[in-house]
Amino acid sequence: MIKNFIYLDEAKLYSFSSQLFEGVTEYILNEQQLDEENNKTSKEGLASSKVIADVIRETSKFTEKKFLHDHSYNLFEKELQNQKLLLDLRNNEYTYNDIRNSGKSFVMIEAKGNFLDLKELQDFFHHFHDISEALAILPLTEQLQILERKKISESKAPGTKQLQSKLDQLIRDRKAELIGIPKSILGGINTVLEQFGDDIIRLKQEYGDTNITSCLNSDFLRDSLTAIYRKYSRSTSKKFVVLGIISQCDPSPAPRLDQCVEGANIFSHFENMGQHLYNLETTFNGIKPNEIIIEPIAIYTEL
Incomplete structure (x- = not known):
């Protein structure tokens, strides 16, 4: 199956690969040492290590070799499966509790999804009145x-x-x-987005009774977000495969709101304020019931 990559975090890919494939780091630092240990390493593992190490070395020379990055990812995904480190949601039916209790850190899902970019949303509401006025005038x-x-x-x-x-x-x-939205409400929306928004792009996918949210860094997108919207829509018509690390799978814990005792030092007051701030943050963007947060390594469609 050919993969069309939408997103690839190369730093994470090679960090994990260097740990999965013994000898990658050593090969970069000392090729001779790796050759001497040839008998201790399986032929397949050694070949994979060399391919990945070559890509890392080329990347360090600022040479763009996306096709090699993609091949390195294929080796990485295969090794995760070989070592039974990957919870593949594509081939079996898992419930939310099954995923939580699987003991696996790496997970793969294939499903349609919806993109959410809070920075873009903030910009839209900031210009909401101007956009509405333009839409009212242009037909006339x-x-x-x-x-x-x-x-x-x-x-x-x-x-x-x-x-x-x-x-x-x-x-x-x-x-x-x-x-349809009063200026006072728009002002409140803008304030909340300004204070609690972020530059993370969220890809939200549904899997049975589970809501899976992947938090994307725009630096690792293969295309601009606008181009992705135009090709696949904000609510994607194609299924996206996501492989990543489970970073959160339990509802956000309730904050401690202890009152500072009389005579407490100033740092204790700051700590208490931090707990109140955490309470506000979880109100706006805390993890929801049956939601799993993923730190993605790769996102692609299959051709």
């Missing part, structure tokens, strides 16, 4: 052009003033219909 372009011509040739004619009044009212009505 032809009528507004007629009005402008009348202002030049018939500026004092009653019909010109009537048309102006009619269009002004129509724009106000359309804006009221489109906006």
Whole structure:
């Protein structure tokens, strides 16, 4: 099966590979030492180690070899399966509790998903009124052009003033219909996104009774997020395969809200404030019931 990579965290890939394939790090530092240990390493393992080590070495020379990165990933995925370190959700039916209690750190899922970018959402709400006004005005372009011509040739004619009044009212009505959100609420949304938002891109997928959220770093996307939206949609029409590490699988613990005792030092007060801040953060972005958070290594579609 050919993989079309959407996302690949090369640093994590090679960090884990250096631990899975014995000899990768040693091969980079001392090729001769690796050759001397040839008898201690399986032929397949040694070949895989050399391929990955070559890629890392080439990367260190700032040579872009994406096809080799992709091949290294294939070796990595295969080794995870060989060593039974991977919980593959594609071939079996697992419940949320099965996943939580599997004892596996690496997980793979294949499902359609939805992208959520809080920075993009913040920018949208920041310009919400301007966008609504533009959407109200643009369909009236032809009528507004007629009005402008009348202002030049018939500026004092009653019909010109009537048309102006009619269009002004129509724009106000359309804006009221489109906006629908009072400025005070928009201000609150912007404040919350500014304080508790982040630059993490979330890919949300459903698997049985489990909601799986992958937290993406935009630096490791193979394409711009806009290009991905245009190709696959924000709500993807194709299934995406995600391989990553389970970073959270339990609901966020309740915060401690102990009161500082009289005479406590200033650091104790800061610590207490930190607990209150944690309480606010979990209100807005804490892990939900039956949700699993994944730190992805690779995301791809299969061709």
